[in-house]
Amino acid sequence: MIVGSQKPIEEIIATTCDYKRLLVIGCGACVTVCFAGGERETEALASGLRLAMKHKKIKAEIEVEMNVRQCEWEFIEPLADKVEAADAVLSTACGVGVQFLAERFPEKRILPALNTSFMGGPTEQGVWLENCGGCGNCILASTGGICPIARCAKTMLNGPCGGSQNGKCEVSKDIDCAWQLIYDRLKSQGLLQLMTDYTPPKDWTPARDGGQRKIVREDLKIPND
Amino acid sequence: MSEENHIEHQANCPKKGHLWPAPPCQAACPVQTDARQYLSLIARERYHEALDVIMEANPLPSVIGRICAHPCEQACRRGQVEDPIAICHLKRFVTDKLGYSDGKVKVGLVPQTKEKSIAVVGSGPSGLTAAHDLARHGYKVTIYEKNAKPGGMLRYGILDFRLPPAVLDADIENVLAVGIELKTGVNIGKEVDFQDLINDNDAVLIAVGLSASRSLPIDGVDLDGVHLAIPVLEAINEGQSVELGNDVVVVGGGNVAVDVARSVRRLGNKSVKMVCLEARDEMPAHDWEIEDALVEGVEMHCSWGPDKIVGKHGRVSGLDFKECTCVFDEDRKFSPQFNEEKRNVLPADTIILAIGQAGELGFLEYSGVKVTDSGRLEFNHETMQTSHPMVFATGEITSGPGAAIRAIAGGHRAAAAIEAFLDERTPVYQEPLEALDSVPEHIAASMYKTPRRRMPKLPDEERSTDFKEVELGYSEEDALREAARCLGCTAGAFVDESKCAACLTCVRICPYGVPEMVGDKAYMNPQACQSCGFCASECPAKAITVDLTEEHLLALQIGLDTLEVEVAHLGAGPRVGFVCQFGHAWGADRTFDAEASMPENIRFIRVLCPARLEPADILNTFENGAERVFVTICAENYCHYKTGNGLTERRLDYVRSILDGIGIGGDKLVSYQIGQDTSLAEILKEMST
Incomplete structure (x- = not known):
């Protein structure tokens, strides 16, 4: 899933405090599950903003609306009247949702409340870890199911590098060396010979280097007639 | 749980307008009193609302709080692991605390809005209840009582040491106050003819009870010194000498x-x-x-x-x-x-014969109301009618001897039958409730145990010397601790499947391991759920609700609006304390004196575990004018729900981070872990400045 976290409230206040009527729109999908923009967090954020405005002696109306998924036109549409009535919209969705709102309501100021961080999952309640870099050409089959694109600081394809110390990355002692993990996994599976296979430089075109990516499934499109 | 059972349970979710199994106490109560609700209100010191809940089902709360056979307690699920909740004593506590049982609470008149009139013969619990229901619905109701005072067997069959007459008077006065006319000392068949009641009214209700003692067909019953029980009781109750x-x-x-x-x-x-x-x-x-x-x-x-x-x-x-x-x-x-x-x-x-009672139905002679050869009324339980369509009956005369609360239930049923008859429709009665099944053993084993509070009683040596009430009533501390023992059966948690994001938080957070995933939705088995509400306050999608937890916030907001103005002169703005009502957070001096001398800028919001509070609940408090907020949590290892302390602390940290970011300062939100030595008075003093 997409994992994000709320921006510091000071930053959110700075971008929203000029608007008298602010609509805060939460999202019921990924950001709910990662406790960044679901109903619970959105209401707490709105309450915090109202409190901040009161503290600054600024009169502002701050309302909350929830949305199933902000990255679907059909779910956004019912919010049109509320959005029109507001001076600005603060979205607690990921960057995708913010952009969908901005595209649907181009004349309206749409502001992000989250920093969208990565694709990953929880390792325990309250801790999320990045797992996938979205490179567009998956190599997990040869790396024991551990992604060096997302998890190696250098995105190395033939690791580890000399910065691997006692299983940790030189970038931080809190980060596991992805290639140490790959080594351990392959060893336990009796597949260590895969480490000796040379992986040539990757074609990054299917990744972001090829520009905004797009997947088209002609078989799923709704026929015009 | 199988998919099939899950679907069935979810289909019964009350949030979708269907019935979830009822709390066993409510299902066992003949009048289906929502005991769970009033216990929860008592536990949060909201006594007026608790009385309202009691009186929705029962017009004689002070009486029933003293003499009820309390089938609710036999059904109580806490009884599976230790003594059940003292539901009856708590009912009495509310009526005493508010002065209802002393006659200090007065009920208002309900205007008569209907032309039709009903005569009720007998002023025992069934007659009073039926009259009360009908009068509240706008009918003209007159009660005829043969004795000098109303109450029937409540007055003449139950002695003062169990039910002081002043308490009975207080309840009856409020029953009558809705607009019922009472005529005492009227023997139907003598002073007033039963046929006249039929002629002058649109319906007549016979609620005469079983007021005559049966004798024994044995040798010697005619000897001097042989008495029947009811006349002896009546005489003692009337203060007459009995030889x-x-x-x-x-x-x-x-x-x-x-x-x-x-x-x-x-x-x-x-x-x-x-x-x-x-x-x-x-x-x-x-x-x-x-x-x-x-x-x-x-x-x-x-x-x-x-x-x-x-x-x-x-x-x-x-x-x-x-x-x-x-x-x-x-x-x-x-x-x-x-x-x-x-x-x-x-x-x-x-020798006093107390082997059973019979009804006195001589007044029905020549009335057209049939009495069987064995002296019983001919009676249709479905319509509550006798052989005369205008004449209804209820109470022990129809059901045989039983508890007063059963007679009250019969009174409600008779009123519903009479109304239906007058409206020319089929009567609609309260349906029996399906009770929630027992607590699963593994959950019962992990429940927090806390002993039932004993009812203070007159010392043994004082009891047999006079007719003073034996049970002295709970103190406020007794009542609060006892009410907090309630398990809150079927109060939740309920999952709104349309909102569940399948995040698994509830599965991970529940201290009892109750939630499970059925397909891609969370499900809580109501039999196992302890209604702690932790899953609800933690759910990021707000897909879970637990009854009994939310309404206190409304009171908070109303109170704060005025408080902000009221304390403006103090130089220290409103403070709000979220106070855990479980006894383990009471500290050394949880005397009610400490609260009586509470600084005027402090308000308490009483919660049954602060881990039920969401971050927004606390922020809303600041929004509504609180300058500082404090939260009491229980002593280490004493959380009623096991993990509430840790959950609360980390949630408070989160709110503090927001307060810091806003510029208000996280230090405005304080928590106090309350142990045996903690002084509430000192906390209040510290918070007030």
Whole structure:
């Protein structure tokens, strides 16, 4: 899933405090599950903003609306009247949702409340870890199911590098060396010979280097007639 | 849980307008009192609302809080692991605390809006209830009572030490206050003809109860010194002198027999023995009454049947009895068997027969209302009608002897039947409720245990000397601790499947391991759920709700609006304390004096565990004007729900981070872990400045 976290409230206040009527729109999908923009967090954020405005002696109306998924036109549409009535919209969705709102309501100021961080999952309640870099050409089959694109600081394809110390990355002692993990996994599976296979430089075109990516499934499109 | 069961459970979710199984206490109550709701309100010191909940089902709360047979407690699920909740004592506590039982709370008149009138014969619990329901619905209602005062067997059959007359008067006064006319000292059939009641009204209700004692067909019943129980009780209750000897034998094993025995003990230095057919554990009287009687010096002679009353010079000298080997046959029908070989004699100068009651229906002669050869009313339980379509009946005259709360239920049913008759429609009665099943064993084993509070009573030595009330009533501390023992059966948690994001948080957070995933939705088995609400306050999608947790916030907002203005002169703005009402967070001085001297800028919001609070709840408090907020949590390892302390602390940290970011400062939100040595007064002092 997409994992994000709320921006510091000071930053959110700075971008929203000029608007008298602010609509805060939460999202019921990924950001709910990662406790960044679901109903619970959105209401707490709105309450915090109202409190901040009161503290600054600024009169502002701050309302909350929830949305199933902000990255679907059909779910956004019912919010049109509320959005029109507001001076600005603060979205607690990921960057995708913010952009969908901005595209649907181009004349309206749409502001992000989250920093969208990565694709990953929880390792325990309250801790999320990045797992996938979205490179567009998956190599997990040869790396024991551990992604060096997302998890190696250098995105190395033939690791580890000399910065691997006692299983940790030189970038931080809190980060596991992805290639140490790959080594351990392959060893336990009796597949260590895969480490000796040379992986040539990757074609990054299917990744972001090829520009905004797009997947088209002609078989799923709704026929015009 | 199978997919099929899950679908069935979810389909019954009350949030979708269907019935979830009811709390067993409510299902067991003849009038379906929402005990869970009022216990929760008591636990949060919201006594007025608790009384409202009680009175939705019961117009005689002070009376029933004292004498109820409380089937709710027999059904209570806490009873699976320790003593059940003292629901009856808590009902009484509310009526005492608010002064309802002292007549200090006055109920207003309900205007008569309907032309039709109803006559009610008898002012016992069933008649009063029916009259109350009908008057509240706008009918003109008149009650006819043969005695000088209303109340029926509540007044004349239950002695002052169990039900002080002032308490009964207070309840009845409020029943009548809705606009019922009461005519006392009216014997139907003598002062007023029953036919006149039929002619002058649109319906008549017979609620005369069983006010006559039955006698025994044995030798010697005509001797001097043989009495029937009800006249003795009536005389004692009326303060009239009753000529009784010093060796008194009461025959019978029911509540009336016990009441007579306990009453006679109070008339002086008399030896009082009870003789009954039943073995001790078969006696129909309530256990707690029998225990009180024993404490007060009444002797029990169980499994004996009276054979004859013996006398000298026309006066009783003793009771001959023989062993009763069995009271009931295989079909539980009354069919006593005796061992003629084993006999005994008790010397006695007074014998009181308390072997059962009968109705007095002589007034129905020539009325067209049929009475069977055995002296019973012809009666249709479905329509509550007698053989005369305009004449209805309810109470013990139709159901036989039973608890007062059953008579109240009968009163409600009769009122519903009469209204339907007057509206020319089919009556709609309260449907029986399906009770929630027992607590699963593994959950029961992990529940926080806390003993039932004992009812303070008059010292043993003072009891048999006068008619002072024996049960003294709970203190406020007793009541709060007792009410907090309630498990909140079926109060939640409920999952709104349309919002569940399948994040698994509830599965991970529940201290009892109750939530499970069924397909891609969370599900909480109501049998296992302890209604702690932690999953609800943690759910990021707000897909979970738990009843009993949310409404306090409204009170908070209303209170703060005015408080901000009220305390403006103090220089220190409003402070709000979220106070855990579980006893473990009470500290050393949780006396009510500490709150009585509470600084005027502090308000309490009482919660049953602060881990039920969401971050927004606390932020809203600041939004609504609180300058500082404090939260009390329980001493280490004493959380009622195991993990509430840690959950609360980390949630407060999150809110503090927001307060810091806003510029208000996280230090404005304080938590106090309350141990045995913590002084609430000191906390209040610290918070007030």
